[in-house]
Amino acid sequence: MNNLLDDNLIAQVADLHGIPQGAYNIRKNGVGIGRRSTANIEIKQKLDKPGIDIIVKPGTRGESVHIPVIITAEGLEDMVYNTFYIGENSDVLIVAGCGIHNDGNKKSQHDGIHDFIVGKGARVRYVEKHYGEGEGTGERILNPQTLLELQEGARVELEMVQIRGVDSTKRYTKAQVGKNAYLKITEKILTHDQQSAESEMDMELKGEDASIQIISRSIARGKSKQIFYPRLSGLTKCRGHVQCDAIIMDNAMVRAIPEITAYHADAQLIHEAAIGKIAGEQIVKLMTLGLSEKEAEETILKGFLK
Amino acid sequence: MLLELKNIWYSPEETTESVAILKDVSCTLEDDRFYVITGPNGGGKSTLAKIIMGIYKPTSGKIILNGDDITNLSISERAKLGIGYAFQQPPRFKGITVGELLSLARSKKCVGSGCNYLFDVGLCPKDYANREVNSSLSGGELKRIEIATLLSRNCKITVFDEPEAGIDMWSFSKLTDIFEKIHKGRDVTTVVISHQERILKLADEIILMQEGVIKEKGEKIVLLGKIMKGKNNFKKDCLGRVEKNE
Numbered sequence: 001m002n003n004l005l006d007d008n009l010i011a012q013v014a015d016l017h018g019i020p021q022g023a024y025n026i027r028k029n030g031v032g033i034g035r036r037s038t039a040n041i042e043i044k045q046k047l048d049k050p051g052i053d054i055i056v057k058p059g060t061r062g063e064s065v066h067i068p069v070i071i072t073a074e075g076l077e078d079m080v081y082n083t084f085y086i087g088e089n090s091d092v093l094i095v096a097g098c099g100i101h102n103d104g105n106k107k108s109q110h111d112g113i114h115d116f117i118v119g120k121g122a123r124v125r126y127v128e129k130h131y132g133e134g135e136g137t138g139e140r141i142l143n144p145q146t147l148l149e150l151q152e153g154a155r156v157e158l159e160m161v162q163i164r165g166v167d168s169t170k171r172y173t174k175a176q177v178g179k180n181a182y183l184k185i186t187e188k189i190l191t192h193d194q195q196s197a198e199s200e201m202d203m204e205l206k207g208e209d210a211s212i213q214i215i216s217r218s219i220a221r222g223k224s225k226q227i228f229y230p231r232l233s234g235l236t237k238c239r240g241h242v243q244c245d246a247i248i249m250d251n252a253m254v255r256a257i258p259e260i261t262a263y264h265a266d267a268q269l270i271h272e273a274a275i276g277k278i279a280g281e282q283i284v285k286l287m288t289l290g291l292s293e294k295e296a297e298e299t300i301l302k303g304f305l306k
Numbered sequence: 307m308l309l310e311l312k313n314i315w316y317s318p319e320e321t322t323e324s325v326a327i328l329k330d331v332s333c334t335l336e337d338d339r340f341y342v343i344t345g346p347n348g349g350g351k352s353t354l355a356k357i358i359m360g361i362y363k364p365t366s367g368k369i370i371l372n373g374d375d376i377t378n379l380s381i382s383e384r385a386k387l388g389i390g391y392a393f394q395q396p397p398r399f400k401g402i403t404v405g406e407l408l409s410l411a412r413s414k415k416c417v418g419s420g421c422n423y424l425f426d427v428g429l430c431p432k433d434y435a436n437r438e439v440n441s442s443l444s445g446g447e448l449k450r451i452e453i454a455t456l457l458s459r460n461c462k463i464t465v466f467d468e469p470e471a472g473i474d475m476w477s478f479s480k481l482t483d484i485f486e487k488i489h490k491g492r493d494v495t496t497v498v499i500s501h502q503e504r505i506l507k508l509a510d511e512i513i514l515m516q517e518g519v520i521k522e523k524g525e526k527i528v529l530l531g532k533i534m535k536g537k538n539n540f541k542k543d544c545l546g547r548v549e550k551n552e
């Protein structure tokens with residue numbers, strides 16, 4: 001890999017130290033800089049627009065795909081379309097993520113559109129980390145879109161994390177969940193200073209006995225703003241649960257608008273949303289164990305986003 | 307360690323000064339002794355414990371530890387001096403595991419694996435160390451974890467606030483074992499706030515608190531009988547009806 005800066009960015013977003021095992025594609029400043037397909041997982045360039053197709057053969061088990069994106073140039077607006085075809089009965093780990101290092105004064109932006117077609121009985125764990133750093137005044141912007149189709153009996157777990165340095169993010173996730181399929185989305189966001197984060201979701205439970213669990217945990221510090229708008233609809237016998245839990249601090253603003261719609265008498269949909277500051281008694285408890293007030297606060301926040 | 311409370315008055319800041327919860331409380335807690343504080347609900351026991359831990363600042367009065375005035379020390383500073391408090395109602399933490407809480411609690415001086423303290427309270431470390439201290443724990447489990455946390459700290463002075471509350475009868479005898487063990491093994495001061503006769507019987511000294519004052523303080527042998535008899539006194543309720551207390 002290129003230099004120390006890139007290594008650090010890649011380690012932050014994809015937990016990678018060196019060349020990954022299995023299939024991978026590394027994109028830097030708008031171009032691919034490294035790619036490997038394996039016998040079961042093919043990665044190829046899209047011909048009509050920027051981006052790649054990732055094709056996982058049916059029955060592929062225990063393999064992984066890493067597709068980190070890094071941006072180190074200021075003023076770059078990168079737009080990419082990735083399509084994942086996950087074959088029937090396969091079981092794979094996909095690690096995506098985007099790191100921006102912007103030392104300049106112009107904005108750097110990455111908009112990734114990820115399309116998933118998850119075949120019958122397939123299992124996917126998808127981990128996406130977003131991270132920004134740099135000294136300049138240039139904004140670091142990430143606007144990911146994730147579109148999912150889960151066929152019969154598929155199980156997909158998405159973990160989306162944004163902990164630092166992203167000035168503005170608008171996230172959109174859309175899913176259609178088929179018969180007996182299960183989708184779990186865990187979203188963790190921390191915003192600070194003047195940052196803003198928005199997450200919108202449209203989830204459709206389409207097949208009988210489909211289920212969805214959405215867990216959103218966020219911390220808003222400084223003057224940052226967060227908006228959550230998960231929408232869930234049940235079209236048949238199904239189960240869905242949305243849980244938005246936010247800690248608000250300083251002068252931040254958090255808005256959570258969970259929406260559930262049932263189109264069927266056997267659709268069981270639940271939403272819970274809570275916004276509040278750290279409970280004083282939690283800080284007191286940790287202080288009685290010898291932690292300072294600041295250490296206590298950090299410990300609670302770290303646990304909350306774990 | 308010698309802890310002296312001198313003329314402690316306490317009224318919560320948010321209320322008018324006329325309601326004092328602690329009224330001129332003075333007492334001395336000595337080294338290597340086991341105290342049980344008892345008394346009616348609302349008598350000021352937990353408030354006194356929080357004053358000792360530094361969670362509440364007394365409106366007036368002084369707290370002296372081994373001759374040093376600690377009245378103005380923070381909670382964390384007092385914790386570092388070896389004062390500990392097991393909450394009557396411990397808070398829950400999302401995302402923090404039982405094992406992590408125990409590690410946070412263990413001071414450097416403490417030896418042995420923190421998780422072993424879970425055994426002492428009748429919880430298998432294998433089942434509990436990786437569980438989050440969140441709302442999935444039962445009330446009794448949470449109380450036992452709280453006690454294990456305090457045991458792992460190895461404090462010089464520990465106040466346990468109704469440790470038996472919510473604990474099942476099988477674990478209860480384990481709990482009394484723990485207090486006997488702490489008491490015999492080490493040179494520490496143990497204060498237990500309790501309504502249980504079986505715990506009162508473990509005490510060297512009993513302190514009876516009522517309406518914000520210490521009504522009695524003395525050797526168990528002298529006080530136990532008196533208190534047990536006292537609880538059978540006839541008492542008028544707020545409507546002036548006479549009832550016989552259990």
Ligand SMILES: Nc1ncnc2c1ncn2[C@@H]1O[C@H](COP(=O)(O)OP(=O)(O)OP(=O)(O)O)[C@@H](O)[C@H]1O
Pocket residue numbers: 318321327345346347348349350351352353354394
């Ligand atoms: N912050 C507060 N504001 C007003 N009143 C308070 C406050 N904290 C405690 N009190 C009152 O002070 C009194 C003593 O409370 P405390 O919790 O010390 O009682 P206790 O002896 O521990 O009772 P229990 O046996 O029920 O645990 C109670 O009447 C309680 O309602």
Ligand SMILES: [Mg+2]
Pocket residue numbers: 351352353394467
């Ligand atoms: Mg109490």
